[in-house]
Amino acid sequence: MKTDLVTKNATDEAKRLMDFFARIEGKHILTGQHTQTNPMEELSHIKAVTGEEPALLGFELLSYSPNIRDMKADRDCETEVLENRGTIERAYEWGLSGGIVTLTWHWFSPMYGTGKAFYAKNTKFDAERVLIQGTKEREAFFSDLDFMADLLSGFYVRKIPVLWRPFHESDGDWFWWGAKGPRVAKELYHLMYEHFSGRKELSNLIWVWNSRLPEGYVGDDCCDIISCDTYPGKHVSSDFSDEYEGLLKLTKEDKGVCLAETGVYPDTEKLEKDNVPWLYYMMWSKEFALTEEYNYLDVLKKVYSSTYVLKRSDLLALSKV
Numbered sequence: 001m002k003t004d005l006v007t008k009n010a011t012d013e014a015k016r017l018m019d020f021f022a023r024i025e026g027k028h029i030l031t032g033q034h035t036q037t038n039p040m041e042e043l044s045h046i047k048a049v050t051g052e053e054p055a056l057l058g059f060e061l062l063s064y065s066p067n068i069r070d071m072k073a074d075r076d077c078e079t080e081v082l083e084n085r086g087t088i089e090r091a092y093e094w095g096l097s098g099g100i101v102t103l104t105w106h107w108f109s110p111m112y113g114t115g116k117a118f119y120a121k122n123t124k125f126d127a128e129r130v131l132i133q134g135t136k137e138r139e140a141f142f143s144d145l146d147f148m149a150d151l152l153s154g155f156y157v158r159k160i161p162v163l164w165r166p167f168h169e170s171d172g173d174w175f176w177w178g179a180k181g182p183r184v185a186k187e188l189y190h191l192m193y194e195h196f197s198g199r200k201e202l203s204n205l206i207w208v209w210n211s212r213l214p215e216g217y218v219g220d221d222c223c224d225i226i227s228c229d230t231y232p233g234k235h236v237s238s239d240f241s242d243e244y245e246g247l248l249k250l251t252k253e254d255k256g257v258c259l260a261e262t263g264v265y266p267d268t269e270k271l272e273k274d275n276v277p278w279l280y281y282m283m284w285s286k287e288f289a290l291t292e293e294y295n296y297l298d299v300l301k302k303v304y305s306s307t308y309v310l311k312r313s314d315l316l317a318l319s320k321v
Helices: 012-024 042-050 065-072 074-084 087-096 126-129 136-157 182-199 241-248 269-273 298-305 310-321
Strands: 032-035 055-059 100-104 162-164 207-212 225-230 258-260 282-283
Touching: 012 074, 012 100, 012 258, 032 042, 032 100, 042 282, 042 298, 055 087, 065 136, 126 136, 126 182, 136 162, 136 182, 182 207, 207 258, 225 241, 241 258
Parallel strands: 032 055, 032 282, 055 100, 100 162, 162 207, 207 225, 225 258, 258 282
Antiparallel strands: none
């Protein structure tokens, strides 16, 4: 896979992480787990069941959306926001202790939202108007970007590389950034990329694009890794080779490919046998990880006992070599 990062003057830490991905591609897959609350109960669950921890942790940034303070929210929304407070500090701890960090931002719309305003149904915010100079929507969009860039700078200062996956699932219309179609989502991504990589000089970010649509592809010059999310159904495990092949159609460049979200664990035996070289998977949170509704405990144990799969203990061992 190509390891040259799209961000100019990328940090040494980001370069080393990309080089590591290239070394393991096709030989191993990294374990990953999303955590959307400060207690990170998914991490505790995995440790209790397997004795191991994932190599990669995903942290949620929804509670940092500036517009939350200006809108009405129901109890369910308030609970989710409160549970999510302080996740950046947990991400710092994870990154500084040798774990890999990836960030997801369910961005409450910059204006007009009610409740969980990352959903298009809960906001009147028109993402297409962000693309027009001089609009209130564009001003609010960049105001939120400035706020988030200041938060992300904490990772830069601490020399923590971040797998940054903005505007996720933009091949769908359920989030406000995808509600106007893939072209608009692509342009929003370009605005963020230019702002963060250029004006804000966040050179520790590894840019992960998260859409299956060729017409929505942001381009080889502003993403490092391509990805998709998959929720095939309860206990429906596979090597997800169809999803992998579909992503390869986005570009002729040799980009790294990851399962940015999944609702079921991949079949690691099949992955190794069929040589489907996903870099990592990230299991989603709550009921997907904490119960047997989607994944049996025996499957979790099997994944974490596989020699094809790298855990956090493997990262720490490799760092000493």
